[in-house]
Amino acid sequence: MTGTVLTTRRVEAYHALTVVAPGIAERFRPGHFVAVAVGGPQSSMLTRRAFSIHDVKPDYGGTVEFVFTVRGPGTAWLAERRARDTLDLVGPLGRPFPLPRDPVTCVLVGGEYGSATLFGLADALQQRGCRVDFVLGGASADRVFGALRARRMGETTTLTTEDGSLGMRGKVTDVLPGVIADTRADVVYACGPMETLRGVTAVAIEFDIPVQVAVEEAMACGIGMCMTCVLPVIGEDGVTRMVRACAEGPVFRGERVRFEDVGTIPFDALGAPGSPSGGGGTRNVS
Amino acid sequence: MTGTVLTTRRVEAYHALTVVAPGIAERFRPGHFVAVAVGGPQSSMLTRRAFSIHDVKPDYGGTVEFVFTVRGPGTAWLAERRARDTLDLVGPLGRPFPLPRDPVTCVLVGGEYGSATLFGLADALQQRGCRVDFVLGGASADRVFGALRARRMGETTTLTTEDGSLGMRGKVTDVLPGVIADTRADVVYACGPMETLRGVTAVAIEFDIPVQVAVEEAMACGIGMCMTCVLPVIGEDGVTRMVRACAEGPVFRGERVRFEDVGTIPFDALGAPGSPSGGGGTRNVS
């Protein structure tokens, strides 16, 4: 689980770390993430930080790269790592993107660093003969991740920024309907802030095409044990359950995620306090 | 209080760090120590680590060097520091060695890394025309600190190791009586483990010459506020008090330190539970 940092680089507003981790690289599938320990041996920060895997390469037996933005002390610490430092990672984790059997047309939508996870996916899709079009957005030009690579890989690439500094002014959801219509897309894949995923899902529903979203929920373990990362998702049986973003996700069918109710327990969820299924008030309080 | 690490070096079994710290270097007197924060910004280690100042130099406005052995996680972290890292130090702290007015003969006794503090002292003594003789010891050759420098500075230098790998086999206290007799020493200075200081003090008392010892007690603050570093010391008035090694010390007259009672509250100490002075049982328990 301990890997050596091979390279560090800045990509616009983001940092990227490449770490030698053969065990993770080997089993990687697009949509997987890693959970990274931060702060070193005597750190006061106990919980791992989750990052989508951006890229894997065969060098040194296998490397993984992830891209991140500095948010709090954990990512600040990561941003100070240098080549040859060691890093403690667990992975690959989560349910990856499901791939279509047939060579269909796919629109890949990325918001901010959410784009990082889409290139491995594009690769896998193209290997199956799928057509890939990108829609990438961010607050400003430096927060749109991977525009160049998207232009190289995608049939078309549409960029948006909220301040208009790159591509169209606006959000990915503003341009998405046009792209779906133009490309006659069969399926949408998306990764980005929850708000973006909600919008993308709404658009896909409008066009009546399937949408796969990779969500981001605060996580303590990343391996399905702590139950902190749950969100309300409607099951095959129509029942809403609080499911773990790390174990059942992070990739879900967008239509199944009750985006409006994230951060709540919907009253009709299985085991909700008011629900007929029960769910008395018992709780571990101290 | 934040200084940049200028150089790091290994000296036998020890590590040495030189840090740019003009404010500390400027006010340094032999016997002073620094209190160093360990573990970086999100460290779980809250208390500072105390180290005697080994050397100060005028480079870069003033540098201080300290020498240390890896004991626990804090010193392990320090041992990993590299040039250009920053280090957070408070100092100079403590009561330095008092210097004799007259050009007398001084024996300087150092055990293990305790020797580190003696060279600044030797310098100051020699500037006053004192004769300086060294007695340095340690468990093994690589744990005797500063033998070469002592040989250069001292009139004589006697080395001891417990395993006989350097100098005489035995302890500094075994050879000290001979050195005092040979040099007709007027005063003894000592720094090292408590056991060594106790022995050195006993020898000095036998010869009826004054002895100044720099003690080492576990410290949380180093600046006289937490009261963790106390030991029983007999005052001018003959009354034993629990005094702070960081503020009233670390240098004490050896005869005044009740070495046998370190780690206890002697029953006749001011405010001891059984003592007539009172000291009821009131205590902050939670």
Place this chain on the structure above:
Amino acid sequence: MRTYLAHVELINPITTAAGCAATGKELSQFFDLNRIGALVTKSITMAPRAGRPTPRMAETPSGMLNAIGLQGPGIDAFLERDLPWLAQRSVRTVVSIAGGTVNEYGALARRLTDAPGVTGVEVNLACPNIEDRGRVFARDPSASAEVISSVRALMRYDVPVIAKLSPDVADVVAVARACVDGGADALSMINTPLGMSIDTETLRPSLAAVTGGLSGPAVRPLAVRCVWQVHAALPGVPIVGVGGVLTGRDAFELILAGACAVGVGTALFHDPYSCLRILRELEELLQARGFQRLADAVGLAHRPPGSAARHRADLAPGPGAPDFTVPPDPLNMEESSL
């Protein structure tokens, strides 16, 4: 490194802590669950529970707060799906149970008593008592005792009942004693003390549930103290030490305080292999110090000072030194009673 939890033998003292290893399946991806002393399940309730809204977790210095709200499938699904999965693999399983009334705990025990594969039952007492205005059972010796005796009465005689105690009390020994009097075969401590943090950006509590349980190394000093106090008062009662164990050293610390088994919780989130690592480190520590059996180390730190050499020999009074040590301070009951 065998140990006993009441009359039940465990192959080693390392267990998971309740609620920190989900159903066991997740952890079994990382190691064979038979290699640890026991798997403690999350607390099972009668009905399925969706738990609390998110955010459910907040990181704090050397710890974390959680307010999961006992999300779980309820006893039926547990008995149908999760327990058989564990039983098929012969995983020694301690089932943790939680309820809102004495009867609910009893009903859970009744459901478990005939279930195959139950090595022990741990009673999570840190739940609000509906019948006493939501007062937490674990904070009240008599309510705790009532729950325990109800569970003990209904549970198969050869399955030990373990009472899980909270540190948020004025006198943990009183609660421990009440539980033992109520029939507890063993005690587990500590559950998480109640804590809270506020997000200084949103100006609101970090957790949707406002308060939550504090776990991780930050609380280890509280766990060591509780284990110490209870072992001193009730030396014959087996204790599972839980709280902030990250390393073999930490497990050893709880064992020296009086625990004969050690639960690993938050550490599992940081390192899914931690149980095995801790076990290995503990074995090494015991070996290095010449212990033949785990039992020889249990509660060892209680023996009178002087019966083993102080580490820093320079601080110990010399052999012939006058006995100037401090006379016992009559008012420091906290220590002098130990």
Place this chain on the structure above:
Amino acid sequence: MRTYLAHVELINPITTAAGCAATGKELSQFFDLNRIGALVTKSITMAPRAGRPTPRMAETPSGMLNAIGLQGPGIDAFLERDLPWLAQRSVRTVVSIAGGTVNEYGALARRLTDAPGVTGVEVNLACPNIEDRGRVFARDPSASAEVISSVRALMRYDVPVIAKLSPDVADVVAVARACVDGGADALSMINTPLGMSIDTETLRPSLAAVTGGLSGPAVRPLAVRCVWQVHAALPGVPIVGVGGVLTGRDAFELILAGACAVGVGTALFHDPYSCLRILRELEELLQARGFQRLADAVGLAHRPPGSAARHRADLAPGPGAPDFTVPPDPLNMEESSL
């Protein structure tokens, strides 16, 4: 950034925590003591006290244990030497007092009532009550109330009496309420919870006194929770928030929970300038968020959710979204009563 401790105005909310700034002289080498809201002295006892044997300190994850045993010169020396030194410099001084009986606390109040330079009296209730088999006052509402009313009765009417509470209780609100009923003008919380660590080399407790008080960031979640609970129950009572404050953010957290002043303890050992740094950071945080007065932030996190935007807008239900939020769980009294 003025604040009020009962009717006494402090120029700012940052104070030292009792027992963490010695006599004040030590700290005055680092900054002018007049720049902080108040200096809280270490707890003064009637007689001089030598304290506990060493080791008195053990580092723990994000915290430390201490068992100093109230070493100090006694009230006579304090009134002769330490208090006049502070008074001459016009340092706003809150004198902390500690006793083993109700009478001893009263006797201390009597000695202080005419002493010039006493801005407030803080009553350290975390002392064993000799008359009740060493039971700690702070763990017993009625014993706490008795001490407070004795001190209040004997202390000059215009000097506020502050009760310092411990978190080692099942119900901190009950103790707080008893103290206020007993006449406390303000409350200070938290004192250190009782903890312990064992040295795995010597196989003995790390502290000579066996157990000790846990302080530092590790306990901040307990402090925030106690301040929150007490402010919710007694919104009119001024609270000094103490426990694990290292930065302005931490002070702000306690203020949002309901504290109108903040004590800095362990942080002073790490950084002797920390009081001023924390003050500056707090000022910046308040300014950045547009607060004009400290009072506007006190207890602000209690306002109903929704009256300010959630930070992670993506998690907040949209304006037209159906109200699917969780109905109050009748059993979660801990939160629902707040």
